[in-house]
Amino acid sequence: MMGVQNKVDHTVIEHMEHAVDEACSNVIKHAYEGDPGKQIGVTLRVSPEAFEVIIEDSGLKADVASIRGRDLDEIRPGGLGVHLIKRACDVVEFDEKKKEGNRLRLVKYLNVKHGNKDKRP
Amino acid sequence: MEIKIKDHEGVKIIALSGDIDMYASPEVRKQLLRMIDQRVPVIMVDLANVTYIGSSGIATFVEGLKGMMSYSGRLKFFGIPTKVMEIFNFSKLDKVFDMYGSMEDAFKS
Numbered sequence: 001m002m003g004v005q006n007k008v009d010h011t012v013i014e015h016m017e018h019a020v021d022e023a024c025s026n027v028i029k030h031a032y033e034g035d036p037g038k039q040i041g042v043t044l045r046v047s048p049e050a051f052e053v054i055i056e057d058s059g060l061k062a063d064v065a066s067i068r069g070r071d072l073d074e075i076r077p078g079g080l081g082v083h084l085i086k087r088a089c090d091v092v093e094f095d096e097k098k099k100e101g102n103r104l105r106l107v108k109y110l111n112v113k114h115g116n117k118d119k120r121p
Numbered sequence: 122m123e124i125k126i127k128d129h130e131g132v133k134i135i136a137l138s139g140d141i142d143m144y145a146s147p148e149v150r151k152q153l154l155r156m157i158d159q160r161v162p163v164i165m166v167d168l169a170n171v172t173y174i175g176s177s178g179i180a181t182f183v184e185g186l187k188g189m190m191s192y193s194g195r196l197k198f199f200g201i202p203t204k205v206m207e208i209f210n211f212s213k214l215d216k217v218f219d220m221y222g223s224m225e226d227a228f229k230s
Binding site for chain 2: 014018021022025028029036072073075076077078079080081083084087
């Protein structure tokens, strides 16, 4: 809704919806070990420059170094979610200062002039 | 999400509607694997009324495909909406899935 109100490109909104869904699914699967009843905080900020989403949980710490998608040429179940997140976002970063739980920041720049695409992890 | 199972001339058709996300995928998987256990030779998946598919839905179909390949069964998809097709393309599954525009086309092949 915020994206539509701010006239963000329709494809950007769709890709970000996918990214947020995949990120929240990962929180339930990994941080909350499959428990869908626990709380996930989702904060959206939309400006003319960027679409930013912060996803917070109080579950198990993500092992950031081990997060990687499958090779897309390798046809097997799983490992696609990370690709869908990276496809949507210019920035994908965990806040390493957060002591308990995880805080994931996803950013899509709306002006393509940002040369430095900081894609993590 | 809603799942309807139909029998048509010996072919099982799984008609899905709504979002195939992490909540819905386990039920789709359950139905698909049950048919695979029975070695159903042809399963067709009607995606015409699917509004969203996430990685869990894709993983379910890949698992189904692999299961059917073990006994040379065929898993066919038809009525694929543009949004879903875009995810199939992105995940390079358009190269391995049998996909058709309509149920008639899927039957003919």
